[in-house]
Amino acid sequence: MDAPETPATTAVRDTGTPLVHCENAARTYGRGTGAVVAVHGLNCVVPPGARIAVVGPSGSGKSTLLHLMAGLDSPTAGRVSHPGLGVGDAERLARHIGVVFQGPSLLPPLTAAENVALPLRIDGVPEDEADTRARVALARLGLEELGRRLPDELSAGQAQRVAVARVLARRPRLVLADEPTGQLDRETGRQVLSVLLGAASELSAAVLVTTHDPRVAREVGVRWYMADGRLIQPESDDGTGGPAGPLRRSRGGEEP
Numbered sequence: 304m305d306a307p308e309t310p311a312t313t314a315v316r317d318t319g320t321p322l323v324h325c326e327n328a329a330r331t332y333g334r335g336t337g338a339v340v341a342v343h344g345l346n347c348v349v350p351p352g353a354r355i356a357v358v359g360p361s362g363s364g365k366s367t368l369l370h371l372m373a374g375l376d377s378p379t380a381g382r383v384s385h386p387g388l389g390v391g392d393a394e395r396l397a398r399h400i401g402v403v404f405q406g407p408s409l410l411p412p413l414t415a416a417e418n419v420a421l422p423l424r425i426d427g428v429p430e431d432e433a434d435t436r437a438r439v440a441l442a443r444l445g446l447e448e449l450g451r452r453l454p455d456e457l458s459a460g461q462a463q464r465v466a467v468a469r470v471l472a473r474r475p476r477l478v479l480a481d482e483p484t485g486q487l488d489r490e491t492g493r494q495v496l497s498v499l500l501g502a503a504s505e506l507s508a509a510v511l512v513t514t515h516d517p518r519v520a521r522e523v524g525v526r527w528y529m530a531d532g533r534l535i536q537p538e539s540d541d542g543t544g545g546p547a548g549p550l551r552r553s554r555g556g557e558e559p
């Protein structure tokens with residue numbers, strides 16, 4: 304039996320400690336004959352600085368896994384913990400984990416800069432500092448000229464980059480992106496992914512992206528595969544993977 308963990312009091316000292324640790328984590332929706340097992344007992348870790356693509360067809364459980372990792376949902380069996388973040392409550396967890404969704408979900412009456420600054424203001428960051436951090440985040444995403452525009456004055460790709468800036472302005476240690484390019488054409492999606500990866504790298508933030516697009520997955524880095532709620536990982540020999548699921552796949556293997 305492992306020693307009990309005390310995430311609420313664990314300082315972020317050991318940079319090798321996983322940001323996310325899934326131990327036999329499962330999620331079943333519904334009950335009885337209508338129950339759907341979206342994710343079967345998964346074991347995996349996300350180390351600091353990792354760049355992981357979770358690839359799989361529609362309905363394979365990618366979003367469910369991402370929501371469990373983000374703390375937006377709870378496993379119905381097993382455990383998901385965040386030992387490397389040193390936090391024990393959802394509010395503080397949200398400051399360390401940024402989530403990018405498929406659509407940008409910007410608030411229509413606020414400018415791009417105000418959208419980016421808003422979560423900082425809610426976090427209690429003083430207005431001047433929040434505005435400066437929003438400007439820096441927008442510049443990091445190549446949007447310095449567009450801060451005063453309203454969301455409906457932005458293209459889909461620009462709006463998604465604002466959504467990425469909004470996440471990165473909080474300086475998360477982990478960015479979880481759920482099909483972040485799913486609503487964009489290929490070239491725009493490639494640009495958004497590229498600036499997301501570049502900006503996260505500048506902040507030394509780990510990135511985990513779900514996608515059904517093998518091209519997006521190759522761009523991200525290490526590939527994990529999901530099928531029918533089960534995770535198929537490469538052998539863990541470089542510190543970017545973790546204990547593998549029931550099936551193993553050699554490194555560098557091509558998509559199924």
Ligand SMILES: Nc1ncnc2c1ncn2[C@@H]1O[C@H](COP(=O)(O)OP(=O)(O)OP(=O)(O)O)[C@@H](O)[C@H]1O
Pocket residue numbers: 332333339340341359360361362363364365366367368515
């Ligand atoms: N709220 C829910 N209630 C019932 N079943 C759900 C719910 N959310 C997801 N599911 C089911 O769980 C399974 C996994 O869904 P999930 O959205 O995690 O897959 P996905 O790989 O992200 O799919 P997509 O690529 O289409 O977003 C699917 O069978 C789905 O129908």
